[in-house]
Amino acid sequence: MIPFNQPPLVGTELEHLQAAMASGQLAGNGAYTQRCEAWLEAHLGVKKALLTPSCTAALEMAALLLHIQPGDEVIMPSYTFVSTANAFALRGAKIVFVDIKPNSLNLDENLVEAAITPRTKAIVVVHYAGVSCEMAAIMALAQRYGLSVVEDAAQALGATYQGRPLGSIGHIGCLSFHETKNISAGGEGGALLLNVENFIEPAEIIREKGTNRSQFFRKQVDKYRWQALGSSYLMSELQAAYLYAQLQALDQIQTRRQAIYLQYLAAFQPLADQGLVELPQDMANAHIFYLKLADLAQRTALIEHLKAQGILAVFHYIPLHTSPAGQALGRFHGQDNVTTRESERLVRLPLFYNMADEQVARVIEAVGDFFRV
Template identity: 50%
Template sequence: MIPFNKPYLTGKETHYIYDAVNSGKISGNGKYTQKCQTFFESNYGFKKCLLTTSCTDALEMAAILINIKEGDEVIVPSFTFVSTAIAFVRQGAKIVFADSYSDNPNFDTDKIEALITDKTKAIVPVHYAGVACDMDMIMELSAKYNLFVIEDAAQAIDSFYIGKNGVKRALGSIGHLAAFSFHETKNIISGEGGMLTINDDRFISRAEIIWEKGTNRAEFFRGEVNKYGWVDTGSSFLPSEIIAAFLWAQIENIEQIQNKRKELWNRYFENLNQEPPSNFALPTVPDYATNNGHMFYITTKSIEDRNRLIEKLKLNGFYAVFHYISLHSSPYYIEKHDGRILEKSDNFTDCLLRLPMFYELENSNIDAICKIILENA
């Protein structure tokens, strides 16, 4: 069976883990943590990066940093993973769900302004499949209504937004804060792991304190204070050096990994982009976005068509998957939702199908998958 995902190892992961362990500094914020953070700051224009134990943790840090409290409202897409919402729910926020575009799982930015009230505190755009949301429009709304923008860039490493002014900016560098994932299903990985990026100077100092259990421990080790103590809220968001060492081996090969994933994505697209169009829709990449090859998906006409394709692919040795169930219809949140019908999100819930995508996937596998789809869709 060809799996949906297979973690790619560069060969240096265990070497760097051994080096980290042998150094005697394995609890975190050591050599490899700092190498990873410096790389992202230097190469993608993030003001400050802090590795975390997960993207969920990075989002929870963001919710603490902007002082989310009971009664605040936060706008998030319904078609996203639960972490996007739960980080703010834990702080007492009311989640206001936004619907997707008809041809793109990202939330429809033309519909966001109507959701803003005097209780709205933040907008959380999710760059689904590594494809940018319309960040110019989102940042304009942020300025107009004095809202924070937290980019959920879990799937968006090494992907970019091209603004109205023609300037190309890395996703995660535009909002006030952003969260990335290095889960084993992502482009570069550390098993579990994430990163908070801080692009607003107001949050840099406090973020480091929250990261270290509410202490000013990092300042102490830099010699900026003569003792450290508990000065704020926080938690144990800092990952070990073992996780950072694994990630560093991936970072060293990010260009190679990205080039291969984009080649695979393009092969899928070229094979499935038939004339006349087939009985499914291909992913769209707006002119203002780039593609980082994170995933390849198709959208079928119905849930029955999708289920039939999943079974046909499985019978031929290929494992394809679907996600997500729209959060507004989830058992946890359905009674808290305001009752709006989010038709586009529900359509992606029923009809989006993710195809196998990983570094070691062979062109012959893609050709076989596409043949099955074209014959059975």
């Protein structure tokens, strides 16, 4: 079976894991944590990067940093992972879902303003498949209404908007290093990206269980105390060591993923020319390659056809506003003209760093066979 995904392995992970073990510190915020955070700050141009156990944790930290309270409203797309909404719903916010654009599957910036009310506190954008939202328009709206912008850049490391790394444009950015992403921190992991100086100190407090422990370790205070709400949001040193190995190899990982993406694109262009499928319009960081089929029935048939050929292809999100929690904790503003329709016809093909050329060729052949039947 060709899997949909395999965690990337570059060959230097064990060396760094052994170094972390030999250091005598396995808990977070050690030398490897600091190296990874420095790498992110240098390459993304953010004021501060803080490693977290997951992107979910980073989103939860963002909600705490923004002082989200019961009664606040947070605007976001419904076509996203549940963590995007959970982080803010946990603080009592009402989630306001807005429709997406059919070409990028990102939040439709033209529909956001109409969803803003006096209770709106933040806009959360999701850069689906690493393709950027229209950040200039969204940041202008946020400035006009005094709102915060959080970039859910879980899929977007290595992608940019007008030359700026995604995650560095909004007030807060959140990255994922889950094993399904382009690079991994050994299975799980994330990072909080801070683009506002005033967020740095409170974010460190939130990450250290609500204490000023980071200041204590920097010898800025003689003892640390409980300062505010927080939780255990540190990544372990073993995960940071694994992540550091992958950060060092990011360019080679991206180059390989882009090569696979371009093979797919070239192979399936004739199908698109015949109107049989729709292809992605932007490679971005080559995080996802998808096909859009005619409808749900055809997508299901293709997934079953590929499974019979020993290939695992998968659909993606079930729109959050159609779920029980989404209906209880949020509302959809305006019409769902695009979200459900596009979610029902999208299928993702296998794409991972260690994927062999023979596996890519098998996927291409099997998809072609489906449309030749």
